Each structure stands twice: as C-alpha cells, then as structure tokens.
Amino acid sequence: xxxxxxxxxxxxxxxxxxEWTQRINLAACYRLVALYGWDDLVDTHISARVPGPEHHxxxxxYGLLFEEITASSLVKVDLRGNQLSKSDYSINPAGFTIHxxxxxxxxxxxxxxxxxxxxxxxxSSCMDGLLPLNQTAQFVTHDLAYHDYEGVALDHDERPRLxxxxxxxxxxxxxxxxxxxxxxxxxxxxxxxxxxxxxxPACWARPPIRSSRW
Amino acid sequence: xxxxxxxxxxxxxxxxxxEWTQRINLAACYRLVALYGWDDLVDTHISARVPGPEHHxxxxxYGLLFEEITASSLVKVDLRGNQLSKSDYSINPAGFTIHxxxxxxxxxxxxxxxxxxxxxxxxSSCMDGLLPLNQTAQFVTHDLAYHDYEGVALDHDERPRLxxxxxxxxxxxxxxxxxxxxxxxxxxxxxxxxxxxxxxPACWARPPIRSSRW
Amino acid sequence: xxxxxxxxxxxxxxxxxxEWTQRINLAACYRLVALYGWDDLVDTHISARVPGPEHHxxxxxYGLLFEEITASSLVKVDLRGNQLSKSDYSINPAGFTIHxxxxxxxxxxxxxxxxxxxxxxxxSSCMDGLLPLNQTAQFVTHDLAYHDYEGVALDHDERPRLxxxxxxxxxxxxxxxxxxxxxxxxxxxxxxxxxxxxxxPACWARPPIRSSRW
Amino acid sequence: xxxxxxxxxxxxxxxxxxEWTQRINLAACYRLVALYGWDDLVDTHISARVPGPEHHxxxxxYGLLFEEITASSLVKVDLRGNQLSKSDYSINPAGFTIHxxxxxxxxxxxxxxxxxxxxxxxxSSCMDGLLPLNQTAQFVTHDLAYHDYEGVALDHDERPRLxxxxxxxxxxxxxxxxxxxxxxxxxxxxxxxxxxxxxxPACWARPPIRSSRW
Numbered sequence: 001x002x003x004x005x006x007x008x009x010x011x012x013x014x015x016x017x018x019e020w021t022q023r024i025n026l027a028a029c030y031r032l033v034a035l036y037g038w039d040d041l042v043d044t045h046i047s048a049r050v051p052g053p054e055h056h057x058x059x060x061x062y063g064l065l066f067e068e069i070t071a072s073s074l075v076k077v078d079l080r081g082n083q084l085s086k087s088d089y090s091i092n093p094a095g096f097t098i099h100x101x102x103x104x105x106x107x108x109x110x111x112x113x114x115x116x117x118x119x120x121x122x123x124s125s126c127m128d129g130l131l132p133l134n135q136t137a138q139f140v141t142h143d144l145a146y147h148d149y150e151g152v153a154l155d156h157d158e159r160p161r162l163x164x165x166x167x168x169x170x171x172x173x174x175x176x177x178x179x180x181x182x183x184x185x186x187x188x189x190x191x192x193x194x195x196x197x198x199x200x201p202a203c204w205a206r207p208p209i210r211s212s213r214w
Numbered sequence: 215x216x217x218x219x220x221x222x223x224x225x226x227x228x229x230x231x232x233e234w235t236q237r238i239n240l241a242a243c244y245r246l247v248a249l250y251g252w253d254d255l256v257d258t259h260i261s262a263r264v265p266g267p268e269h270h271x272x273x274x275x276y277g278l279l280f281e282e283i284t285a286s287s288l289v290k291v292d293l294r295g296n297q298l299s300k301s302d303y304s305i306n307p308a309g310f311t312i313h314x315x316x317x318x319x320x321x322x323x324x325x326x327x328x329x330x331x332x333x334x335x336x337x338s339s340c341m342d343g344l345l346p347l348n349q350t351a352q353f354v355t356h357d358l359a360y361h362d363y364e365g366v367a368l369d370h371d372e373r374p375r376l377x378x379x380x381x382x383x384x385x386x387x388x389x390x391x392x393x394x395x396x397x398x399x400x401x402x403x404x405x406x407x408x409x410x411x412x413x414x415p416a417c418w419a420r421p422p423i424r425s426s427r428w
Numbered sequence: 429x430x431x432x433x434x435x436x437x438x439x440x441x442x443x444x445x446x447e448w449t450q451r452i453n454l455a456a457c458y459r460l461v462a463l464y465g466w467d468d469l470v471d472t473h474i475s476a477r478v479p480g481p482e483h484h485x486x487x488x489x490y491g492l493l494f495e496e497i498t499a500s501s502l503v504k505v506d507l508r509g510n511q512l513s514k515s516d517y518s519i520n521p522a523g524f525t526i527h528x529x530x531x532x533x534x535x536x537x538x539x540x541x542x543x544x545x546x547x548x549x550x551x552s553s554c555m556d557g558l559l560p561l562n563q564t565a566q567f568v569t570h571d572l573a574y575h576d577y578e579g580v581a582l583d584h585d586e587r588p589r590l591x592x593x594x595x596x597x598x599x600x601x602x603x604x605x606x607x608x609x610x611x612x613x614x615x616x617x618x619x620x621x622x623x624x625x626x627x628x629p630a631c632w633a634r635p636p637i638r639s640s641r642w
Numbered sequence: 643x644x645x646x647x648x649x650x651x652x653x654x655x656x657x658x659x660x661e662w663t664q665r666i667n668l669a670a671c672y673r674l675v676a677l678y679g680w681d682d683l684v685d686t687h688i689s690a691r692v693p694g695p696e697h698h699x700x701x702x703x704y705g706l707l708f709e710e711i712t713a714s715s716l717v718k719v720d721l722r723g724n725q726l727s728k729s730d731y732s733i734n735p736a737g738f739t740i741h742x743x744x745x746x747x748x749x750x751x752x753x754x755x756x757x758x759x760x761x762x763x764x765x766s767s768c769m770d771g772l773l774p775l776n777q778t779a780q781f782v783t784h785d786l787a788y789h790d791y792e793g794v795a796l797d798h799d800e801r802p803r804l805x806x807x808x809x810x811x812x813x814x815x816x817x818x819x820x821x822x823x824x825x826x827x828x829x830x831x832x833x834x835x836x837x838x839x840x841x842x843p844a845c846w847a848r849p850p851i852r853s854s855r856w
Binding site: 330335338339363366390391392 | 775776777
C-alpha cells in the first residue's frame with residue numbers, strides 16, 4: 001500500500017468514509033485544474049455531492065488558490081447554504097447559487113465543474129456559442145445547453161432558470177460568463193483513463209473556427 | 215511565528231514599520247506579476263504610496279527583472295523624482311511620469327499597477343477598447359477611463375492630462391500602450407482572498423470578442 | 429557508457445533487440461510530445477513498426493498520460509488488433525483503426541504521429557487547410573494529403589479511404605479532427621539533429637494567416 | 643568573485659580573451675532565447691562577431707537545442723563558411739547565408755538575432771507587416787526593413803539583396819519566414835538593464851491589431 005493509499009484509509013472521525021473519499025477526489029480535481037491552467041485565481045468552483053439523501057455537497061473555501069485546496073479544507077454545505085463543516089473560510093455566494101441549483105435537481109450530477117478559462121469565456125461571449133467544427137467539439141455539442149447571463153449569480157431566484165436551461169444535458173455554456181460540466185463522480189474527473197468528463201475541459205479550451213464548411 | 219512573519223518584524227533602522235510593510239507587500243506584488251507572466255522584462259512599473267502626507271512612493275529599480283525585486287531594493291522617490299533611498303539603480307523616467315501623476319492627486323491610490331501584457335496591449339490598440347462582453351470584463355468596464363497616447367511618457371506636462379482622464383475611476387486603458395489599475399493597498403493585490411484589485415490583471419488579459427449580441 | 433546507454437543494452441528476454449530499441453525510441457517520443465505540450469491527455473497516438481515482415485507495431489496503453497509511458501508499457505499489436513504483449517491496459521480502438529491503416533500499406537512508415545494540438549485541430553477545421561504562407565508551412569504543404577472526417581474512427585471500413593487519401597505523402601490533415609505525420613524511424617523523431625519529422629509537429633502548430641499576398 | 647565570474651577569467655589557450663567573452667555572452671543569449679520560448683528546436687540562429695578585422699563570427703553548432711549550447715561548443719566561421727574551430731557539429735548552410743551577409747557589411751552588427759517565433763512568423767506572413775499600433779511596436783517600426791522570401795536561404799547570391807534590403811536599419815522582417823535584429827554587442831542582449839536589443843524579441847512577439855484608428 002502506497003503512502004497515498006494509506007492516507008485514504010485514515011478517515012477523520014467526524015465524517016463517513018464516503019465523504020472522505022469524495023473530499024480526496026475533489027481536492028485532486030482542484031489541483032489538476034490548477035495544473036492544467038484552467039483556474040481563475042480564487043474564482044470559479046468545483047463541487048461534489050456527499051453520498052446520501054440530504055443533497056449536501058462540498059465546495060472550495062473562498063480565498064484559497066485551487067493549488068492550495070486540500071481534502072480537509074473543503075467546505076460541506078446544504079442546499080440552503082449553511083456550512084456544515086468547521087472552516088476558517090466562508091464560501092462564495094455566487095458560486096453557491098450555481099452549484100446548489102444543479103445539485104438540487106440532478107441526482108446524477110455527482111461532480112459539477114464551472115470554469116472561466118480564457119477560451120471558454122471567449123466562446124461564451126460569441127453569439128454562435130460552441131460550433132461542432134471538429135471531433136473534440138462534437139464530444140460536447142450533442143449534449144450542450146445554454147443559459148443567458150443575468151449578472152453575477154447572487155440571486156437565488158436564478159436557480160429555477162439554471163435548472164430549466166440545463167435540463168438533462170451534461171454541459172452548459174453560461175453565456176457571457178463561462179462553462180459548466182457535470183459528471184457522474186468526482187473520481188471520474190481525475191481518473192487517468194478515458195473518462196468523458198476528464199476530456200471535457202479540454203474541449204471547452206478549443207477555439208471554434210467558423211469554417212466555410214458550415 | 216513563521217520565518218516570513220519574523221522577517222516582517224525586522225524593520226531596517228532607516229525607515230518606519232509602515233514603509234517596511236509596504237516594501238514587503240510591493241515586492242511580493244512584483245513577484246506575483248512575474249509568476250503569472252504579466253511582466254515585460256524590465257519595463258512597466260508597480261508603485262506603492264509610503265504612508266504619510268509627503269506623497270512619497272516606492273517604485274522598481276530600473277534594470278532588475280520583476281522576479282529579482284526585493285523589499286530592500288525598491289527605490290523611494292518624492293513627487294519631483296528625487297531618490298530618497300540609496301540604490302545602485304536609478305528609476306525609469308517614463309514610469310515616474312505616469313505613477314507620480316496618480317500618486318499626486320489620488321489619495322486613495324495606495325498601489326498603482328501598470329502593465330504591458332500582450333492581451334492588454336492588444337485591447338489598448340483597438341478603437342473600441344475593452345467591451346463589456348462577459349462577466350470578467352464587466353468587473354472593469356463600469357469603472358474604466360481612457361487616456362490617449364502621447365508618445366513615451368517622458369514629458370511631465372502629460373501628468374495633468376493623465377490625472378484628468380483617470381478622474382475618479384480605478385482602471386484606465388493607456389491607448390496604444392497598455393493598462394493601469396489603482397488599488398486601496400498594495401497588500402490587497404497579493405491577498406489571497408477576493409480582493410478586486412487582485413482580479414483585475416486577469417480581466418485585462420481577456421480578449422474581447424465582438425459578438426453580434428452587442 | 430552512460431546509465432541510459434547501459435539500459436538500452438538490457439534487452440528483455442521476450443523480445444528482439446530491434447523491438448527493444450524501437451520501444452525505447454517510441455517511449456522517448458511520447459515523452460517529448462508531452463514536454464512540448466502537443467499531447468491531449470490520454471488521447472491521440474504515436475505508433476512504431478516492429479522490424480520484421482509481420483507488420484506488428486507498438487502503440488500506447490490507453491489510460492496512461494504520455495508523460496507516464498515507458499518502453500515496457502507500450503503494447504504490441506498485429507494488423508487485426510490482437511495484443512501480442514501482456515499489459516494491464518487495452519488499446520484505443522479508434523487509434524488502432526488509423527494507425528493500422530498506415531502500417532498495413534506504407535512499408536516506409538516506421539513511425540506514425542497523430543496529434544490533436546489546438547493549432548492543428550483549428551487548421552483541420554478550416555476549409556482551406558494549411559496554406560503555404562511561410563517557410564515553416566511550406567516544409568509540409570508540398571507533401572500534404574487530406575482525409576475527410578467520417579466520425580470517430582471506430583469503423584475498420586474507413587481504412588482503405590485513409591490509405592487512398594494518404595497515398596505516398598508523409599503528412600495528412602484529418603479534417604475536423606487533427607493531424608498525422610509518418611517518418612522513416614521513430615528514432616528520427618527524437619534525434620536532436622535536423623530530422624524533418626522532428627520539425628513537423630512544430631509546423632502543424634503554426635497558425636495560417638490569410639495574407640493578401642495569396 | 644563569484645564562480646561565474648571566475649569562469650569568465652579561465653580563457654582557453656587557443657583563443658583571445660575577447661573571443662571567450664563573446665562566446666560566454668552569446669551562449670547566455672541562446673539560453674535566454676530558449677528560456678523565453680523564442681526558439682524553434684534546432685532552427686534559427688544567433689551569431690556574434692569575434693572582435694578583429696577578419697569578420698569572423700560565432701554561430702550555433704547545428705543539432706544542439708538552444709538550451710544545450712555552451713560557450714565552448716559555439717562554432718567560429720569566416721565569411722566563406724570555413725569552420726575555424728574544432729567541433730563535432732557542422733553549421734546550418736541556410737543560417738550561414740543570412741548571418742554572413744549581415745556580418746560582411748555591417749561593422750556595427752556585433753550580434754545578429756534571427757527568430758521563427760509563432761507571432762513573428764505570423765506577422766512576417768501578413769501583407770502589412772508590423773504596424774505601429776502601440777508603443778512596443780513603435781520601438782521597432784521606425785527602424786524596420788523588409789526582405790522578400792526567396793526560398794530556404796541556401797543560395798549565397800541572396801546575400802547582396804539581404805544587405806541592400808537591411809540598409810542601415812537594425813530590424814528586418816524576413817517576409818514569409820521570420821524576424822531579424824542586429825545589436826551593438828551580444829552582451830547587450832543579455833544585460834539585465836534597459837538595452838533596446840533585449841526588448842526587441844518581445845516586440846516581435848506582439849500581434850498587430852488592425853485598429854480603425856489607422
């Protein structure tokens with residue numbers, strides 16, 4: 001057993017093994033996003049559902065860089081935004097609005113990834129959105145929703161419209177803002193195999209070229 | 215107390231603790247700008263007001279890369295450009311013109327950040343300037359001034375026009391040249407929390423996309 | 429003899445020295461592609477022919493990042509896709525279709541490099557393909573084929589069309605997908621000298637500029 | 643005296659101190675170009691005149707990456723292309739054509755820097771060349787020549803046309819190929835101060851934006 005595997009077995013006394021595993025996977029996901037340069041300093045969020053019927057989920061402590069986030073520092077919240085784990089940090093209200101909307105209605109959305117990459121933000125600023133111009137984009141475009149910009153997402157009233165616009169799709173362009181992807185597990189995002197959700201951030205990063213073929 | 219915190223307590227005998235803190239924060243700011251790739255070799259400047267009524271401010275020794283700048287090597291100058299601290303380096307006259315103009319009239323401008331990022335320079339070269347095409351840009355555009363290019367800023371006569379164009383805004387596009395942001399403290403620029411001035415360089419880096427939505 | 433040279437002499441008992449050398453060179457090639465940022469997580473492939481009449485070739489174990497690939501972990505397959513070396517990993521069927529098509533008919537194609545770089549994918553999405561706008565592009569355009577996109581390459585029926593479209597060219601744009609280059613040896617790709625196949629990925633990375641000169 | 647300074651004093655027995663200093667500076671220049679990502683694998687060249695009336699100059703051994711080049715491995719050549727220093731490597735004939743043309747007629751061109759950066763190659767592929775759209779570009783455009791592309795520069799007959807086109811300018815766009823800058827010393831390129839020749843590669847890297855202001 002490697003030191004990393006041993007660490008996974010050391011479940012803190014105030015949480016279930018399922019939550020601990022989810023925290024480890026989600027923290028690794030934050031680190032990978034930072035490694036690939038998809039982060040935006042302290043902004044954007046990746047959330048992961050804590051297994052169970054309560055729709056509790058984990059989100060980043062607002063104020064840490066993604067490369068600084070650990071399994072222990074992630075904050076557990078409920079759907080009303082109450083912090084259920086002790087932390088020196090609070091959470092970003094705008095991030096809570098978006099992620100709680102998805103976790104409330106999508107039981108399959110175990111992990112929700114929201115990004116402001118330069119390319120993703122540029123595509124979100126284009127009237128045409130993401131065009132199916134190449135194989136990479138087509139992995140996304142057949143399963144892609146759009147949500148119009150309503151200002152910084154501080155108003156919980158936006159949640160029903162986020163839910164309606166996403167519907168049963170797994171990818172969404174937040175117009176004039178950024179991108180959002182949901183996956184079946186947070187582990188799938190860090191799995192070194194061909195997990196579709198691992199590939200999606202790379203898809204968002206691709207610039208669409210308006211070819212005369214379209 | 216960490217070694218870094220201990221070092222902050224070792225105030226050199228020829229300056230106040232307030233100046234020493236400002237120097238540490240400003241040097242950290244130079245290092246972060248280099249880390250994020252927003253520097254331009256030895257060019258552009260970040261300045262920080264030394265607390266007190268004299269409008270003294272700190273600026274980089276001309277000839278050091280941003281990654282080489284230390285709290286001790288920063289140069290203290292007055293509004294006439296006299297160097298008030300001993301240094302093996304002089305300062306860049308063009309940088310002095312721009313930064314002294316802001317420090318002279320804006321009491322709230324504790325830290326002034328001027329950059330030549332590729333994206334910021336490109337936006338400054340566009341007739342339309344920065345368009346409010348996405349959330350990141352909108353954090354800036356509601357508080358944005360423009361100053362026309364008059365050649366390399368060696369002429370102190372340009373200062374009243376810089377002051378008039380900036381007015382009470384916190385961001386300014388120096389047309390055909392680059393970008394400028396002022397913040398309430400130099401610490402706010404390195405604070406790992408959601409300080410607006412920390413986010414602004416990232417905003418400048420975003421390419422505007424002329425969408426048919428506008 | 430350096431440690432690296434000594435390692436080359438330690439041929440595993442279940443393979444020929446020629447196969448071992450090919451594995452070392454191909455693994456180095458995967459590492460260089462990762463080093464230069466031309467990889468796409470676990471996707472795209474580089475294959476190398478094992479010397480001999482059987483048209484056996486080596487390809488990456490699907491699930492490892494390019495930077496993780498070693499001489500020992502490469503998978504040997506025949507033209508029907510049977511894995512001839514033990515591995516904990518399988519291979520990517522879509523990658524097999526493309527690479528087996530080339531290795532079947534091109535005896536001179538010792539090494540086949542397929543990439544999804546952002547620039548290469550963008551060029552592949554343009555109606556005009558790669559234009560001979562500069563010296564770097566011209567190293568490729570005089571020897572360049574095009575293959576239309578038929579969806580993810582899971583259908584072996586696509587192989588004759590890949591073979592026909594490539595003909596006797598050494599470079600091919602896979603339209604709406606990416607780029608493909610074949611070379612005379614996998615060693616030539618990692619040779620630090622002026623091997624043409626080493627230079628080609630750099631060529632693909634160049635954006636075409638539609639100049640009014642053309 | 644630092645170890646680096648001490649090393650500068652250890653002049654090899656088969657050369658003058660002036661040549662040794664030039665070699666150290668030029669090797670540092672190759673390393674910096676690699677550090678800033680302006681290199682093109684083994685291609686493009688930086689040359690430096692050896693002090694003296696013979697017009698001898700130093701150029702890179704063809705086959706080494708820029709990050710691998712040392713003061714000792716640089717090759718000394720005369721204006722006919724004869725290698726005057728022992729080396730396991732030869733030189734690139736195309737590079738010799740361009741650099742010997744400049745060193746033959748420009749006594750002030752101590753150091754000649756030729757690059758294929760992506761941005762520089764893109765600008766060289768545009769009909770308009772480099773436009774004076776911002777301060778950075780204007781540092782170059784007032785002193786900029788153009789040379790039309792004649793194919794890979796293997797023909798020494800191209801040298802008079804290179805000399806005529808450069809004239810007394812210090813910067814030249816090699817159309818459809820790349821960029822060229824000459825400086826008064828190779829040391830000036832690595833000097834950490836405000837040497838203009840240090841800034842020029844950064845200038846070339848800037849994309850021109852066709853503003854409606856022009």
